[in-house]
Each structure stands twice: as C-alpha cells, then as structure tokens.
C-alpha cells in the first residue's frame with residue numbers, strides 16, 4: 111500500500127493561502143493541482159519561447175557593439191535587473207517540472223508529491239542563489255571549466271534519457287523533445303547562473319564577444335540554439351495540436367511554426383558564426 115505523504119505546517123499554510131486566491135481557488139477545487147501544474151508548465155514554456163526571440167534580437171545588437179553597450183546601460187536599472195532575475199521563475203519551474211515528467215514517463219517514478227516537494231525546494235534554492243549573485247554583482251567565473259562541466263552533465267543527462275527512450279514506440283519528435291529537454295536542464299540553468307555570477311561583465315559587449323569568439327563556446331552555442339529551437343518549435347506545435355483538429359488549419363499553423371523556427375535558426379546560427 112502507498113504511504114500518504116505528511117504535509118508540513120509551512121506547506122499546508124502555503125496551500126491554504128493559494129486555495130484562497132481568486133482564480134487559483136476555482137481551478138484547485140474544480141480541476142485539481144495537477145491541472146494547474148500542467149497549465150503552469152505550458153505558460154512557462156510559452157514565456158520562455160517569447161524570451162528566446164527577444165534574446166536572439168538583443169544578441170544581434172552585438173554586430174554594433176556601441177549600440178549594444180548603450181542599450182545595456184539603459185537597461186541597467188533595478189526594474190530591468192529584477193525582471194531578468196524574475197525570468198528564473200518560469201525557467202526553473204518549466205525545467206524541473208519537465209524533468210519530473212521525464213522521470214514519470216520514462217523511469218516510472220510515480221511519487222508525484224515527493225517530486226513536487228523536491229521541485230519546490232530546489233527551485234527556491236536556485237532563485238535565492240541567483241538573487242544573491244544579483245545583489246553581490248562583481249564576481250568572475252572561469253569560462254572553460256564552468257562550461258566543460260556543464261556540457262559533461264548535459265551530455266550525461268541526455269544520454270541516460272536517449273538510452274531509455276530509444277526502444278519505446280513513441281514518435282521520433284516526441285523522443286527528441288525529451289532528449290533536448292534533458293540536455294537543456296544543466297545548460298539553461300547553468301547559463302542563467304553564469305550570467306548572474308558574472309553580472310557586470312556579462313552585460314558588456316567586449317566580454318561577451320570575447321567569450322562568443324572562443325571556438326569551444328561557438329560549438330556549444332551552435333548545438334544549443336538548434337536543440338533549443340527544435341524543443342520550442344515542437345512544444346508550440348503540440349500546444350496548437352491540442353486545440354485544433356487535424357486538417358488544413360493545423361497543417362497551415364504547423365507550417366508557420368516551422369518557418370518561424372527556421373528563420374530564427376538562420377539568424378541565430380549567423381549570429382554565432384559571424385560574431
């Protein structure tokens with residue numbers, strides 16, 4: 111028989127506050143928490159897609175470093191820095207919940223309550239850690255060791271998922287969604303951590319260009335952007351396919367998603383190669 115998880119006082123307090131909030135209370139009582147978590151996953155995924163396009167655009171300003179520096183100077187204020195930090199919330203939520211889904215689907219880990227509790231604790235630690243580096247500002251982390259370790263962890267995570275998913279009967283695109291997700295957990299969380307640890311120099315064109323011109327970083331950035339665009343594109347497609355029946359409209363929208371991602375890939379790759 112499965113043991114019921116004991117809810118701590120802090121958890122029951124947070125849950126009861128959330129259940130009193132206007133919109134949340136309606137959905138927690140009518141649809142339950144798992145419905146809200148999958149909606150949160152979806153909304154966080156779409157937020158990250160929006161940020162990804164904005165990020166490709168800001169990086170394209172590096173072609174004229176003076177413009178990039180002027181823009182960064184303009185954006186170096188409390189509100190923008192706070193928003194940059196706040197982006198970690200959808201990122202960590204989508205990453206950890208994505209990891210939980212992978213564990214559920216492929217590794218048959220069905221202890222949802224324990225996993226959700228781990229997600230909350232790890233998420234809080236990550237967000238507070240970023241907040242700490244954000245307040246502390248000046249710090250320098252060596253590029254090569256940081257990214258070599260992150261890449262090794264990413265490759266290991268994706269290899270484990272690949273090994274498990276290989277023989278399942280799911281479509282190749284579905285499998286790739288999980289493999290790219292596993293690859294991105296260390297890469298994306300590492301990226302955000304790295305940028306907060308090197309906050310001041312991380313927003314300076316000279317330092318960014320120097321890092322992006324390193325052949326190892328160029329290779330890594332190329333692999334990363336292609337995997338990210340695939341994951342984002344397939345994610346948007348699966349959301350659309352949830353609402354629209356197979357037919358001409360779905361085919362047209364799928365075509366639009368492919369074109370948008372292909373154009374983004376073109377600009378992203380050109381940016382990485384040419385800078």
Ligand code: HEM
Nearest residue numbers: 152155156158159205208209211291294295298342345346
């Ligand atoms: C950081 C590691 C990430 C992991 C582990 C991850 C994992 C996942 C998983 C497992 C799914 C499938 C969910 C399902 O079918 O129910 C998914 C969907 C999705 N992901 Fe990610 N993802 C990550 C990063 C990203 C990023 C950076 C973006 C955007 C740029 C993104 C956008 C999406 C979108 C739009 C969906 C579709 C959501 C839905 O169907 O509800 N993901 N992700």
